Amino acid sequence: MATLEVQGLEKNFGGVRAVQDVSFAVGPGEMLALIGPNGAGKSTCFNMLNGQLKPDAGSVRLLGQDITGLAPRQVWRLGVGRTFQITATFGSMTVLENVQMALLSHHRRLGGLWRPVAGMEAAPARALLERLGMADQAGRPCGILAYGDLKRVELAIALANEPKLLLMDEPTAGMAPQERVSLMALTAQIARESGIAVLFTEHDMDVVFGHANRILVLDRGRLIAEGAPAAVRADPRVREVYLGSGAVTGAH
Amino acid sequence: MENLVLQALSGLASASSLFLVASGLTVIFGVSRVVNFAHGSFYMLGAYLAYTFVTQLPRGHLGFWGGVLGAALLVGLIGLVVEVLLLRRIYRAPELFQLLATFGVVLIVQELTQMVWGAQDLLGPRAPGLRGSTEVFGLRFPLYELFLIGVGPVVLGLLLLLFHRTRWGTLVRAATQDREMVGALGVNQRMLFTSVFFLGSLLAGLGGALQLPRESVNLHMDLSIITEAFVVVVVGGLGSLTGAALAALLIGELHAFGILIVPKITLVLVFLVMALVLVVRPHGLLGKPEVAARGGQGSAEPMIGPAPAALRWLALAVLALAVVVPPFLGDYAISVLTELATAVLFAASLHLIMGPGGMASFGHAAYFGLGAYGAALAAQWLGAPMLAGLALAPVAAGVFGLVFGYFCVRLSGVYAAMLTLAFAQIAWSVAFQWVEVTGGDNGILGVWPDAWAAPKLVFYYLALALCIGATLLLRRVVHAPFGYALRAQRDSALRAEAIGIDAFRTRWLGFALAAAAAGIAGGLFAYGKGSVFPTFMGIPRSVDALLMVLLGGVQTLSGPIIGALAFTGLQEQLVRLTDLWRLILGVVIVALVLFFPQGLAGAVRARWEARHGDA
Numbered sequence A: 001m002a003t004l005e006v007q008g009l010e011k012n013f014g015g016v017r018a019v020q021d022v023s024f025a026v027g028p029g030e031m032l033a034l035i036g037p038n039g040a041g042k043s044t045c046f047n048m049l050n051g052q053l054k055p056d057a058g059s060v061r062l063l064g065q066d067i068t069g070l071a072p073r074q075v076w077r078l079g080v081g082r083t084f085q086i087t088a089t090f091g092s093m094t095v096l097e098n099v100q101m102a103l104l105s106h107h108r109r110l111g112g113l114w115r116p117v118a119g120m121e122a123a124p125a126r127a128l129l130e131r132l133g134m135a136d137q138a139g140r141p142c143g144i145l146a147y148g149d150l151k152r153v154e155l156a157i158a159l160a161n162e163p164k165l166l167l168m169d170e171p172t173a174g175m176a177p178q179e180r181v182s183l184m185a186l187t188a189q190i191a192r193e194s195g196i197a198v199l200f201t202e203h204d205m206d207v208v209f210g211h212a213n214r215i216l217v218l219d220r221g222r223l224i225a226e227g228a229p230a231a232v233r234a235d236p237r238v239r240e241v242y243l244g245s246g247a248v249t250g251a252h
Numbered sequence B: 001m002e003n004l005v006l007q008a009l010s011g012l013a014s015a016s017s018l019f020l021v022a023s024g025l026t027v028i029f030g031v032s033r034v035v036n037f038a039h040g041s042f043y044m045l046g047a048y049l050a051y052t053f054v055t056q057l058p059r060g061h062l063g064f065w066g067g068v069l070g071a072a073l074l075v076g077l078i079g080l081v082v083e084v085l086l087l088r089r090i091y092r093a094p095e096l097f098q099l100l101a102t103f104g105v106v107l108i109v110q111e112l113t114q115m116v117w118g119a120q121d122l123l124g125p126r127a128p129g130l131r132g133s134t135e136v137f138g139l140r141f142p143l144y145e146l147f148l149i150g151v152g153p154v155v156l157g158l159l160l161l162l163f164h165r166t167r168w169g170t171l172v173r174a175a176t177q178d179r180e181m182v183g184a185l186g187v188n189q190r191m192l193f194t195s196v197f198f199l200g201s202l203l204a205g206l207g208g209a210l211q212l213p214r215e216s217v218n219l220h221m222d223l224s225i226i227t228e229a230f231v232v233v234v235v236g237g238l239g240s241l242t243g244a245a246l247a248a249l250l251i252g253e254l255h256a257f258g259i260l261i262v263p264k265i266t267l268v269l270v271f272l273v274m275a276l277v278l279v280v281r282p283h284g285l286l287g288k289p290e291v292a293a294r295g296g297q298g299s300a301e302p303m304i305g306p307a308p309a310a311l312r313w314l315a316l317a318v319l320a321l322a323v324v325v326p327p328f329l330g331d332y333a334i335s336v337l338t339e340l341a342t343a344v345l346f347a348a349s350l351h352l353i354m355g356p357g358g359m360a361s362f363g364h365a366a367y368f369g370l371g372a373y374g375a376a377l378a379a380q381w382l383g384a385p386m387l388a389g390l391a392l393a394p395v396a397a398g399v400f401g402l403v404f405g406y407f408c409v410r411l412s413g414v415y416a417a418m419l420t421l422a423f424a425q426i427a428w429s430v431a432f433q434w435v436e437v438t439g440g441d442n443g444i445l446g447v448w449p450d451a452w453a454a455p456k457l458v459f460y461y462l463a464l465a466l467c468i469g470a471t472l473l474l475r476r477v478v479h480a481p482f483g484y485a486l487r488a489q490r491d492s493a494l495r496a497e498a499i500g501i502d503a504f505r506t507r508w509l510g511f512a513l514a515a516a517a518a519g520i521a522g523g524l525f526a527y528g529k530g531s532v533f534p535t536f537m538g539i540p541r542s543v544d545a546l547l548m549v550l551l552g553g554v555q556t557l558s559g560p561i562i563g564a565l566a567f568t569g570l571q572e573q574l575v576r577l578t579d580l581w582r583l584i585l586g587v588v589i590v591a592l593v594l595f596f597p598q599g600l601a602g603a604v605r606a607r608w609e610a611r612h613g614d615a
């Protein structure tokens, strides 16, 4: 069974048809890239998948269960981790505490009034950071972190609830080219090992063509192409959408 | 029937005056986002200055109207000076900090006004040409009131013209709609803010000056008008001129007819309506939601860590003094110390909402008072022993915290703050007007501790133990997962929801917890004083709590404790030593805002961190 199944998703903002009739599926361990020019509707799609926006039409199924219209925190409880295009972390907490919060919430221990957080879930949080190469930053406040590092923190947070599905909106924005590739390689590895389905958007075509198993191309709210990287790269409609930007052929 | 028409007309006249003041407030808020408490002081100054001008100038039209306009203009200039000297420096400070600064101005103006004009009420002359009355449906109606009814719409029209037909007005509207735009305005920004302050203060001054023929000029005008004006501005929607006009109309008529229909709850009617409006429309009648700041990073609030060793030692030393010294003190000093202990807990409880919670409360005294009344009512009507009363206090306050908080924590910023104020005023007026149960203004007397705790010293130790214990408990909560969840939703509601945290529930429970803690303080305060009064829930007490927290610093856990000690101690000493305590307190507050924008504890912490490397 597919991890995520999307049918006929649609969203309008006033007159703007941000997403129209989008359908696709992602399976366990698969890296699916959603690409398209600025304003194509990628983030809007993501927001409908994790419940931040209610779709005007269509359905979202997670492991066969209909999750359309559930609140973000309910979707998260069902095993969906999310990173944001514009990072959202807790600025007054350290990197470690940010991850601890996700773990504590996952184990439903956030009601505690007595035991200090300092000693709770610290070891697994550290292990997650270790895995993402952030161990040396564990004690720094998120409020002063570099943007690329914040993206890693977000990934650590997203992995904390042992997700079945990862939604990553531009996970490598703000990173150096080398970093981008290694982070996505790591993500792909984790996805394979744990059987996590990953849906990500990205403007960096090296990242997309280097790590995606399959690619969806969105233009003005509609899916115009879908398939293996090589096929998508050769698709004339895709070339037309990206014409002039040269993005399909070279680096960002 | 005729009576109703007259009532409606006088409602219109009040609405007009109210609109003048509120329009200035809303325009200032719209552009600068400053919650300007001093606006009421400008209104009062307008009235006093007009009194002086009109009585000094030759009688007649020129003297009167010249005096009124001159007063308005002068108040506008005073507002301009305040903006340039004070507010301009703190636009980047948190909302509540600005409020603190303007409250300092309120105190200063109050004292100066009393020095110049004296404490007694002043009666101004009536307006030439408008002294008499006219017949409306066969009943007499004062001409001056009719004139006032006309002033409101005329000013509204002029303001709308100004905002829609001039370049300056376009800039003002742009700045009101989009905060980011203000930055893009570049060099004009300073001028824009200053000129808006001039206009807003002028309108307040005009509103005050025009009251001259209507009512006596007195020193209470500032605070009584500012609450009403805030209600109007919030009900209308912050920054909306037409909204303010609508709301002024609503509130004015409510006053006029409330007296006829439900005389028992006149005091609370206005606040009930505001609460209702805000529950149904979280941004007022015509307000728009704030354009959310871009980026989900939230404010870069500082972290919260364990107290450094030096601070622990200091705290221990102070605590040791608090335990060892009192046996050598007199009864008066001991009761002051008891009060201090309750102040610390009161401030710490508000801090939980404001600091980690990231919410504002202008009505925290409600829960202090509810705790006090819970204990006192139990003692009075059930004959409950002291310990039962003290146990009931946090329960009563906590339950109301749950009920009121359910509505308050849904809103944000100034709207939330005003809704907390509305509920506090509702609680206050119930205590004030439900005389059979609460004794009304006379309060409930004879709420004394049980025999074993009757000696002042014993009760002091009891209060100290409970207050310090509860304060430490709150501190513990902030370090525990729930406290972290509170901070999480403050830092980034988006991220919090995305990792399964129910932001609303977290805020709600945090609010109720703070209310319960304030209730403990209130209960102890009641037994310490032996009586409770409606003033326990009044606005001044809520403001006291705000001052304590902001003086100490919102961002540190020790802030509220230090703030409570500093504020209560300062006030106590000043009141005893000098008649000018308001002036001095006001100056101290303004100086603190300017020179210690992070509060006392924040400033010490910054020094400390500078000396000991980074945090």
Ligand SMILES: Nc1ncnc2c1ncn2[C@@H]1O[C@H](COP(=O)(O)OP(=O)(O)OP(=O)(O)O)[C@@H](O)[C@H]1O
Residues within 6 Å of the ligand: A013, A016, A018, A036, A037, A038, A039, A040, A041, A042, A043, A044, A045, A085
């Ligand atoms: N909350 C909103 N209200 C109104 N319009 C919106 C809203 N969110 C997105 N849009 C519009 O919907 C369209 C799709 O936006 P979206 O953010 O999904 O694009 P995107 O593909 O993620 O772009 P980018 O690559 O720049 O992140 C755009 O035209 C955008 O202006």
Ligand SMILES: [Mg+2]
Residues within 6 Å of the ligand: A042, A043, A044, A085, A169
């Ligand atoms: Mg996007």
